[in-house]
Amino acid sequence: ELKVEQNPLFLSMQEGKNYTIYCNYSTTSDRLYWYRQDPGKSLESLFVLLSNGAVKQEGRLMASLDTKARLSTLHITAAVHDLSATYFCAVDMKGGNEKLTFGTGTRLTIIP
C-alpha cells in the first residue's frame, strides 16, 4: 500500500524567511503533484513533477523530485502572507491511472 508522508504538519514562519516542506512516499512513482488548499476551498494545482531530478519554480515556490530517494521538496523563498495555506503532495503510482494518494498536508502560516 502506498504511503505518503509530509513534514512538518504545521509550520509557522516569519515573512521573508525561507523554508522547505518534505514529502516522502513508500513505493515507486513516476509522477508527483503539489496542491495548495485555502480554508474551506478546493485544491489548486501548483506543480506536476514527472521525472527524477525534475525542478519547477513559480514565484516564491520551487518543487523538486528525487525518485531514487522517493522524496519531493517544496521550497519557499522569502515567504509572504499570501502563501499561508495548506500544501499537499500527492503521488500517482507508477503505471497507475492517476488515482492520487495524498499526504497529510502541511499547514503553513506566515506571520508578519
Added chain:
Amino acid sequence: DTGVSQNPRHKITKRGQNVTFRCDPISEHNRLYWYRQTLGQGPEFLTYFQNEAQLEKSRLLSDRFSAERPKGSFSTLEIQRTEQGDSAMYLCASSRQRMRDTEAFFGQGTRLTVV
C-alpha cells in the same frame, strides 16, 4: 466557466436520509474521480470513471455509496442512509486520459454535514 463544477456546494441532512451530489467535469476530460476529505486530512480516493465505465472503487466506498456517470459526461454520487461519519467535503476531479503532462483538476467540492 470551464472548470470542474460541483453541486450543491453545501448540504445539511438528517441522519438516515439519502443525498445525491453532482459533478460536471471539464468538457474534454474523459476521466472523472471522486475523493472525500475530512477535516485536517488529505483527500482520499473513492472511485474513478473512464468515460462511462467505473473502473475502480476504494474500500472506503461502502454499499451505501454509489456513483454513476451514465453518458460519460456528468457524474452523480449518492449516499444512502447517511451517517454522521459521512460528514466531509466530497471533491470531484477530472483529467484527460493519461498523457505525459496530464493532471487532475478539482472542483470546489460539496460539503456534507449529517446531523
